[in-house]
Amino acid sequence: WQSQPRKVALGEPSVRTAVARPARPAPHLPLFPQPEGVRVSVNVLSDQNDRPVLFVVRQKEAVVSFQVPLILRGLYQRKYAYQEVSRTLCQPQTKAEVETQHFYVDVSTLSLNTSYQLRVTRVENFVLHVATVAATGPFFPQYFKYEFPEEVDSVIVKVTSAMAFPCSVISIQDILCPVYDLDNNVAFIGMYQTMTKKAAITVQKKDFPSHSFYVVVVVKTEDEACGGVPQSATPTEGLSWLCTAEAYVRSVLFCLGIFLSFYILTLLIAGWLRGSADGLGLAAGERSLENVAGRPRLDSLSSVEEDDYDTLADIDYDKNVIRTKQYLCVADLARKDKRVLRKKYQIYFWNIATIAVFYALPVIQLVITYQTVVNVTGNQDICYYNFLCAHPLGNLSAFNNILSNLGYVLLGLLFLLIILQREINYNRALLRNDAHALECGIPKHFGLFYAMGTALMMEGLLSACYHVCPNYTNFQFDTSFMYMIAGLCMLKLYQKRHPDINASAYSAYACLALVIFFSVVGVVFGKGNTAFWIVFSVIHIVATLLLSTQLYYMGRWKLDSGILRRILHVLYTDCVRQCSGPMYVDRMVLLVMGNIINWSLAAYGLIVRPNDFASYLLAIGICNLLLYFAFYIIMKLRSGERIKLIPLLCIISTSVVWGFALFFFFQGLSTWQKTPAESREHNRDCILLDFFDDHDIWHFLSSIAMFGSFLVLLTLDDDLDCVQRDKIYVF
Incomplete structure (x- = not known):
């Protein structure tokens, strides 16, 4: 077992290729001012996976250790080995503006002769405003620092990529050591999101005592976690300030102003209609000169039941006679x-x-x-x-x-x-x-x-x-x-x-x-469940037929063991024997159209099987509502009735608003x-x-x-x- 420490001034750039045997410390190079990021990159040149090399980076307030090849596990315990590893060193808080900090790199291995390359570089633009991140794999995690300005209470950290970025994790962590920047530990603290092309995390100053935080970018070992196998790309990080407290108040007042204006408009219209003797209520009834001396009290409903009526035997007969009128x-x-x-x-x-x-x-x-x-x-x-x-x-x-x-x-x-x-x-x-x-x-x-x-x-x-x-x-x-x-x-x-x-x-x-x-x-x-879609489609079609029968006969039919016999009898007498048309033509037209639409929707669901079943089911309800409403309007106009100004304006304006809303x-x-x-x-x-x-x-x-x-x-x-x-x- 061989080990050698290397003493490096924090922040100095250096590149060293060596064999795993004792060596002298690298020379000190000029420092650059804090806060700057420092990366330690290691590439093991010998291919000896059974005898990995252990690197331990010791610094103030933090110790970072990793082995090369770096072994990470993905889904289903699949293992991935990486010969090159790059880690950013944590930046502990310092009292002085310029303070020389050192870190030590201990290298250990069971191998007798292993070559490796150790590189220490400065991270450009470590204090984040907008940064381009070249993250090429799980072995190359990166993070940057952001400090809140005095006047800013919250920001949105945005990560975007023109192409599909490898499945990654964006994490927001407090300025503490160590920083969790590996695929297997990035979710331990802070807030995090997975991303391919876009990610955005809202960060509030009150959640970070130091009024600063790290933005960590980690590429996952596998792309399945993000739902695919995207191509490599270079993401860009940036920050935008969130709305101030005044903006929140302005937005709330905006909402209240919009919807309370409907209250004011309603009062104005009601007053105008009342003044013009054509109000929203029964204005015509209110204007009646039919003055009745006695004002009887409305009867209590507490003892009134629907079963109290329709008790005579001839009532059902009367219903049948009335409801079968054309x-x-x-x-x-x-x-x-x-x-x-x-x-x-x-x-x-x-x-x-x-x-x-x-x-x-x-x-x-x-x-x-x-x-x-x-x-x-x-x-x-x-x-x-x-x-x-x-x-x-x-x-x-x-x-x-x-x-x-x-x-x-x-x-x-x-x-x-x-x-x-x-x-x-x-x-x-x-x-x-x-x-x-x-x-x-x-x-x-x-x-x-x-x-x-x-x-x-x-x-x-x-x-x-x-x-x-x-x-x-x-x-x-x-x-x-x-x-x-x-x-x-x-x-x-x-x-x-x-x-x-x-x-x-x-x-x-x-x-x-x-x-x-x-x-x-x-x-x-x-x-993707075929059995479910078959059952639902059958229930949908059967329910449509039963409802159509209920509407066509206005409730004067019974669902019992003889229903099939009666259906066949009607088909024989009305369609085969004398080829007579339907007794209620208008209702039949509506119901035929309704069945065509519903059967088409059922076929669409069975063939396409949309993923959003809840929206598909809602679309069925809305289509039937629109069909019935259109039928009602058409029949109203066919019956010689008219649509007054207020409902006409409501229909037109509501249709326009629905169009923009959709x-x-x-x-x-x-x-x-x-x-x-x-x-x-x-x-x-x-x-x-x-x-x-x-x-x-x-x-x-x-x-x-x-x-x-x-x-x-x-x-x-x-x-x-x-x-x-x-x-x-x-x-």
Whole structure:
């Protein structure tokens, strides 16, 4: 066993080739001022892997040791040996501005005759502003130092590469010795991310007592950790200052200003409409000269049940007769007591409020745990942020993504206030026995509207929770109430013309729960699973057929053992025997188009098997909603009805806003379907106020578009408020 120490002045450049036997120390060369980086590079020229050479670098406050060949392990315990190793020496804090520091290199080996080359060089631009890093492998880790200026509280460390960089780890560590700069220990302390082309880490001054930190770049032994086998390249490191406290305040005020302006605009429009005697509520009813001396109190709903009615035997017969008429009027499907229907639809609101509480509490607890794990471990591969535009606040890593969801909550609350005012006006009209309220227009039921407003607020809350730590396991938080909103909007459209036969809250929410169940199963098990896609496609097609039958016959059919026999009988008598057309042509056209679209979506899912199953499922719901809405508009115009100015303006403006919103949605700043390193290749800088990114703008615009869509549903049939219900067609 042979060993020799070498004494080297810290910072002096030298190159020495030697044989492993005692040698004299290298001569001292002129020093350059602190703080400068010093690298020790070793290349063992003899190929003796069974007798490695051990190098121990001893210096003030730190000891760095490594053997050559350097053995590192990758996935599945695969070993990699490197004959050349280069390490940057730690820079301990010094009291004097210029202080001569020395370090000793001890070389030991069992080999009797091994040649090696020892090189000590200065690291250019060790104090980081912008640096070009030529990291060629795990044996060549590098790190640089950054010192916070007095006026800067936080910075973003950006690492970019024009080409795909070898799978690497970018780590932020405090100025302490030793520095963890190997593939097998770089994740021990500090914050870190994997990268191929891009990485960005937000660093706050308060987290580093010395107001400085190291930026460590380590190439991993294998590229599988980043999802591929990229080519070599030269990355560039840089820093950009984050927003100041004033910028945070400005961004918050910007959000509040945008959405509170809708409150002001609503008040102005409501005042103008009230002054012009055409208000959002039942203005026509409020203007009635039909003064009734007595003002009867609205009956209590506590003892009213749907089973209290329809108890006579001829009621079912009456339903069959009415619902098989070729041309139905709203009066034919609004025969139940208004108290029964009011209670039935209020359950929608109370049920969704209960669901919201029980759903949101564990979600909030879970994302707080996620954020805590990220902060404690420093592993920034857990969450898929847009790191190039992530502004932290307190323990939150991306406050801007959370703040931009404020619109859903504020506009959802505004919609609830609008519905409340409408209901108050309607109840006042009922109290004075207003004829328009009692006999005219689409029957007013507000429970579904309250449920829609609540769902919009919950979408904002759960989207904010998702963006606390967006990743593969919690994406359903962001989409669950989107399914709710799509389902409730379709139910509201159907309820307008079919108040007596619309689905109950229990069955509707049970179906939505089934949709969310499939969403979770699809996210977890759907990727590349042929059996899952076959089962889902079959269920999708069968559910479409059953719903089509329910809509076509308006609930006057039974799902029992004789259903197949009755279907064959109808096909024989109507199609084969006499070739008669469908009795309800309009409904048949809608349902045929709906089945074509849904079968096409099922075929697309079965063939393509998209990775993002949750978005695919949401697309199915949105396509069906848009189809039904278009059918409703067309049939409304065909029936001789008109669209008033306010709903027309809402339709046009909402369509425009939806177009811009979808543009920003499809920008794709991150994606949890890929590895964290591949996801960061999509990261982009802020585009609004240097604080908000493309996805934040999607939040702004989509919340406004959803609010506008709700207003369309609310005001679409205001032209019928003075039309008798037996003159309003059902479609």
